[in-house]
Amino acid sequence: MSIDPSAMLADLEELVACESFSADLEAVARSAEVVAAQGARLLEAEPERIVIDGVTHLRWSFGNPRVLLLGHHDTVWPLGSLSTHPWSVVDGIARGPGVFDMKAGLVQMFHALAALRSLDGICVLVTGDEEVGSTTSQPLIEEIARACKAAFVLEASADDGALKTARKGASSYELVVYGKAAHSGLEPDKGINAAVEAAHLILAMRSMGGDGTTVVPTVVQAGSATNTVPAQAKVFVDVRVPTLQAQEEVDQQIRGLTATVLGARVEVVGGPNCPPMEASASKDLFDLAAGIMPVRGVAVGGASDGNYTAGVGCPTLDGLGAVGGGAHADHEHVIVAEMAPRAQLLAALTEAVSR
Template sequence: MSAAETAAGTAFELDRMLADLEELVLCESFSSDHEAVARSALVVAAQGERLLGAAPEPILIEGVTHLRWTFGTPRVLVLGHHDTVWPIGSLASRPWSVADGVARGPGVFDMKAGLVQAFHALAALPSLDGVCVLVTGDEELGSPTSRALIEESARGLAAAFVLEASAEGGALKTARKGVSAYDVLVRGRAAHAGLEPERGVNAGVELAHQILTIAGFGDGATTVVPTLASAGSSRNTVPAEARVAVDVRVPDLAAQEEIDLRMRALTPRLPGTRIEVTGGPNRPPLEAASSAGLFALAQSIAAELGLKPLTGTAVGGASDGNYTAGVGCPTLDGLGAVGGGAHADHEHVIVAEMPGRTALLNGLVQAVLSGHTTF
């Protein structure tokens, strides 16, 4: 019997999944509130222990709580996060609800429904041997404390399945751009703007030149966007300092390296100014080659399950899947909830899609554990 046939024969009860989703959503977990994330970790750990039959390893790094379950020698990583972008108290204005087939609440789409689907999918496996489940607590902040943990957990494995929410229409995320972040500081010399401006060196004017240069680095596929900018200390003073933050999204490592070289080669236009560039690559790209085989496998399993044909798409946003792909682990992302509105007031999950997506993950994990190697 194939993995898809086994998954198809498993009844994933929507009522139980919704009860578990409600439990997670009602425990708010704003990324920047370490105490809230710790409370959420207790709820996630208890839910996972009930469904998987084992308690996780809690991992506290710089005050952030992560959870990891390891069964035997891992070959498959199932990856998610339990933190959200929603400040504590958001439930008051965005309460948990299920109406007309749609679940709402802070973090329901990104990505608490994905966690529920993961636990239920894995609970239905004939054996968990070979599975590692990692649920991090700071993904929405860029995974500053969990990156090394993610890379360690993924390195050398056959596959990583990322339970981030799907793209529009339920599409899987088969490629994600890499991310780099820079801060450009310009130093000039202050002077009175009315009495003797000629004695100053205007860092703000130099920054304007640099912003135009930086904005020209993008080529469509690669985006280089100057964002937060500031200059000066008072209206009547020639600015002695000016700075700009730069957001970079790249389709591949070659582009990431090229932009890094160009950023570090910025040179002043005005005599007497100096430029300091800090930052650099943050997340490597999840390139299409990393997901191609797993996506083909997912399409085959979806067809056997009788699900609607799967589509894949490349997105500009990053996830922890960038890190798993970056260490060479084949990675398929966007396997979580179908819905929309991540980080927005209209965040929602289409509940009827949850059992099918759960069966898909169940079939994928079984296929890899059983030795499927065509990807």
């Protein structure tokens, strides 16, 4: 499988030069055209442009898809970031907004596929809203994944190039506490203090979690004036879980919270919004990758679109993208010398599974 590192680097510069901040739908649309042109040149086929609520996604399908290659072209970097974080390659390190997360992954994917003898049985999906939770693309991802026997996710690698063999799932909650207002100086006893009840709820959640599950109160809001007993309070809770069973158990615990302050009422809003990618979903694919070249697998806390493919039962291997570091940060970078070997790994994996 012949892959040209210099051509990959030129293609990476082209993608990085087109900024694609998730919140700017026009920028995402422009980026989609650049990605579409690059993919069309390397795959010798035009993609289907799928626009959902203004967000542009791209899909290439070849025959009856059995393997899904999944990536995204949106980034967290606002327009104008190129002026403060310009494209550069110094001492084999490429830098620029979105270079690691995950424009290098897209380049590696296109060049890997271009090296294959046949693209039959392959579907490529490049979404435009992963960085903001895949709000419009999640149903599309899940629909394709249900029909495939493997999904390869081109998110950036973990430390030292490790593949991501498990990801935590996520749940988000808003606990709304209803109390009763009263003058805090004249007759506080006639009020029902929602802030005090919120404190009880926060303390009650300290006993939840463990074994990789985290339950973290984040934003807390209460009251309307400094001389008034708070009539309402809100506690936002971020939950991360390693398994679907843990996600269900925590959900039951949070929904079972009851008020301690007499007269207060608690309403639970939200719930699971991203299933975990359990290690069992990646085991066979990781073993296949390890038979192609030496690789290491790790479990990570953050979620990706791989959570959705695994969540519908499609075997999934994540972290097949760039080797480097600093995602979303000033030091975001890619090790250029690793791009071609990673593309070769993806090509070998895709060919093995699509057969």
